[in-house]
Each structure stands twice: as structure tokens, then as C-alpha cells.
Amino acid sequence: MSVSNPSARDGVTSQQRFAPVAQLGAAALVLVVIGGIYMASYAPRRPPLTVPILLAAASGALLAVNLVMLVRTRGLAWDKFFLVGRWALLSYVIAAGLIEFAFVRDHTRGGPLVVLTAMLVLFAVDVPLIISFTVARYQSLRSDAA
Amino acid sequence: MTDTKVDSLSTGGERGAGGEGGAGVEGGAGVGAGAGVGAGAGVGDSAGVGDVPPRPVIQIVPLKGLPIVAVILGFLVASIGFNWQWGLDFNHVAGGGLWTGIDLFVGLVVGPILGRLSIPARAEFSARFMPKMVLVMPTLVAMTLASGFQLALDLGNLKASNPNHAWLMASFVVVGIMAVIALGILEPANIAVLFEMRKPRPNGEVIARLMKRFIYTAGITGLMQVATLVIMTRVASQ
Numbered sequence: 001m002s003v004s005n006p007s008a009r010d011g012v013t014s015q016q017r018f019a020p021v022a023q024l025g026a027a028a029l030v031l032v033v034i035g036g037i038y039m040a041s042y043a044p045r046r047p048p049l050t051v052p053i054l055l056a057a058a059s060g061a062l063l064a065v066n067l068v069m070l071v072r073t074r075g076l077a078w079d080k081f082f083l084v085g086r087w088a089l090l091s092y093v094i095a096a097g098l099i100e101f102a103f104v105r106d107h108t109r110g111g112p113l114v115v116l117t118a119m120l121v122l123f124a125v126d127v128p129l130i131i132s133f134t135v136a137r138y139q140s141l142r143s144d145a146a
Numbered sequence: 147m148t149d150t151k152v153d154s155l156s157t158g159g160e161r162g163a164g165g166e167g168g169a170g171v172e173g174g175a176g177v178g179a180g181a182g183v184g185a186g187a188g189v190g191d192s193a194g195v196g197d198v199p200p201r202p203v204i205q206i207v208p209l210k211g212l213p214i215v216a217v218i219l220g221f222l223v224a225s226i227g228f229n230w231q232w233g234l235d236f237n238h239v240a241g242g243g244l245w246t247g248i249d250l251f252v253g254l255v256v257g258p259i260l261g262r263l264s265i266p267a268r269a270e271f272s273a274r275f276m277p278k279m280v281l282v283m284p285t286l287v288a289m290t291l292a293s294g295f296q297l298a299l300d301l302g303n304l305k306a307s308n309p310n311h312a313w314l315m316a317s318f319v320v321v322g323i324m325a326v327i328a329l330g331i332l333e334p335a336n337i338a339v340l341f342e343m344r345k346p347r348p349n350g351e352v353i354a355r356l357m358k359r360f361i362y363t364a365g366i367t368g369l370m371q372v373a374t375l376v377i378m379t380r381v382a383s384q
Contacts, residue, residue, distance in 0.1 A: 022334065029326055029330045098292060135337050139342075
């Protein structure tokens with residue numbers, strides 16, 4: 001396979017700086033996963049909700065900051081971002097729906113179901129965001145033009 | 147939907163023209179939650195247009211595989227919905243066995259072999275192998291985890307008084323670590339590499355940078371998979 005010579009064109013590519021959207025997204029994902037494990041560890045009992053709510057809130061805050069940073073990003077390949085993002089979103093909405101179905105099927109109700117649903121929403125938005133941003137940042141106009 | 151063919155993730159990539167001088171790139175494009183394989187990207191020292199074999203068309207998501215995935219997920223949902231013991235066992239054992247087996251086999255056997263192949267051979271293998279893993283690994287992970295949780299509930303293994311409770315908590319942690327690595331690090335890199343490889347002139351530096359993720363995480367995921375084998379065999383034998 002032919003690959004362009006990095007040394008001839010990395011003057012721009014290697015110096016590109018984007019906001020740490022993927023890193024923050026991964027941090028938000030870690031919080032959601034910890035919250036999910038915490039809640040699952042109590043099954044089939046009703047879990048205490050303070051810790052999961054705090055984790056979900058922190059994850060949501062990170063995601064909000066991430067979205068703000070993303071909107072202010074310049075030079076991103078937005079066409080690729082939305083192309084990958086919509087398919088990834090569809091995929092992870094299905095995955096989150098499957099998890100939700102399993103918990104509803106197991107009689108999770110009330111507060112725990114609300115917190116769990118919030119975590120799944122964060123999960124279903126966060127992962128596609130990480131994937132689509134990672135693709136788009138390397139497909140950016142600046143790296144192509146180099 | 148008129149723009150689907152143009153815009154779809156499954157659109158075939160362009161065929162590259164010729165090679166040009168430059169640095170080769172070594173590395174691995176990972177699969178699912180696990181170890182990577184050698185990715186194909188690199189150039190010879192003096193490769194001209196006539197020296198470089200045509201690049202395979204890269205289909206990022208193989209559409210032909212989607213119906214199979216839908217059938218498997220339908221079977222999984224039915225197994226959970228009807229609490230079908232055999233279906234749950236099948237999904238968990240088959241999915242988990244394949245997930246762990248593929249992860250370790252690719253990381254320990256296929257990856258090192260690929261690393262010793264010629265760059266065109268590595269590129270051709272990766273271009274055909276990686277898209278399939280985009281469908282295979284998430285499906286196996288969904289089969290394993292969803293049915294596993296349901297089985298644990300049904301069998302009472304999640305109750306605090308159950309001797310398997312601690313092992314299952316350890317399993318949750320292991321799966322959580324693998325999920326973060328797979329979803330937050332490896333899958334984005336895998337898709338990004340496929341997009342880069344579809345370009346007429348893939349950027350070796352970009353691919354190399356993305357490939358480093360697989361090298362950094364291969365040890366962790368391998369360890370986690372071995373831990374999974376230990377935990378699950380302990381659970382099954384108590």
C-alpha cells in the first residue's frame with residue numbers, strides 16, 4: 001500500500017491541536033461504567049442511588065463541556081464527523097436499548113431505572129462522539145491539505 | 147436515502163495509484179476489546195506506480211453481515227425475554243468463548259505473524275480483516291454480556307450471600323476495564339485507520355499514531371482476558 005511520505009507533509013499534521021474531546025469523552029465513559037458496575041453489583045436488590053447519581057452527573061457535565069469544546073473546534077472534517085456519528089449513534093442507541101430492555105425485563109423500576117436510563121443515554125451519546133471525533137480529526141482539511 | 151450510496155460507511159474506498167518514497171509504518175489495528183493485528187500501511191523505498199499492487203477496496207462496515215448480526219441479536223433478545231435457559235447458555239458460552247479466543251488468538255498468534263509479513267500482504271490482510279471485526283466483536287460482546295448478566299440473576303450468583311458474588315464483581319471490573327479500552331480507545335482508532343486507508347494516499351504518520359494505541363493496550367486486554375478465563379472457570383466450578 002502506498003502511503004504518503006510523512007516527513008514531506010507532517011509539518012502541519014503533526015502540529016495540529018484539537019481540544020481533548022476524545023480524552024474527556026473517555027473520562028465520561030469511565031464514570032458511566034463505574035456507575036453501571038456499582039448498580040449491577042447490588043442486583044437483584046435495589047441499589048443506593050447517591051453514588052450513581054453523582055457519577056452520572058459528573059459524566060453528564062463532562063459530556064456537556066465536551067460538546068461546547070466540539071462546537072468551538074475549527075478545522076474538523078465535519079462531514080466525516082456527522083457521517084460516522086449518525087451511524088455510530090444508531091448502533092449505540094440499539095446497544096443501549098438492549099441493555100435497558102434487559103433491566104426492565106428484570107423488574108428494575110423507579111429511581112434505579114431512571115438513573116440507569118440516564119447512564120445509558122450518556123453512554124449512547126458519548127461513545128459515538130469519541131468515535132466520530134477521532135475519525136474527523138484525522139480527516140480534517142488541515143491534514144489533507146498538508 | 148438517495149445519498150446513501152455516496153455517503154454510506156460501506157462505500158468502497160478509492161484505489162490507490164502508485165507508491166512514493168517514504169517511511170513504512172508498522173502497527174496493529176485492533177479488534178473489539180482486544181489485541182491488534184498488523185495494519186497495512188507503508189511504502190517501499192522506491193516503489194513506482196507499476197511496482198505497487200492494487201489496493202483492496204475497503205468497506206468499513208460490511209453490509210452483508212448486518213442481517214446475520216440482526217438474527218443473532220434477535221436470538222439474544224428472545225432468550226432474555228423468554229428467559230430461555232438454553233438460549234442464554236448458548237449466547238454466553240459461544241459468545242464468550244469466541245470473544246476471548248479471538249482476542250487472544252489475534253493478539254498472540256495472528257498479530258506477530260502479520261508483523262513479519264511484507265507490507266503489501268499486511269495491508270491486504272488488514273483491509274479484509276478489520277471491517278469484519280467491526281461487526282464480529284461487538285456482536286460477540288453483546289451476546290456474552292447480556293446473557294451473562296441474565297444467567298447470573300437467574301442462578302442467584304449475584305446475591306451477596308452467594309459464593310460466586312465476589313468473583314462476579316471481579317468480572318464486572320474486568321469487563322468494565324475492557325469496555326473502556328475497547329469503546330474509548332480501540333474502536334475509534336480502528337475506524338479512523340480504516341478511513342485513512344481508504345484515502346488515495348494514506349498518511350503514514352496518522353496511521354502510526356493511531357496504531358500506537360493498540361500496542362499500549364495489548365498487554366492490558368490480554369491480561370484481562372486471562373483474568374476472565376480464571377474467573378469464569380472458578381464461577382462454573384463452585
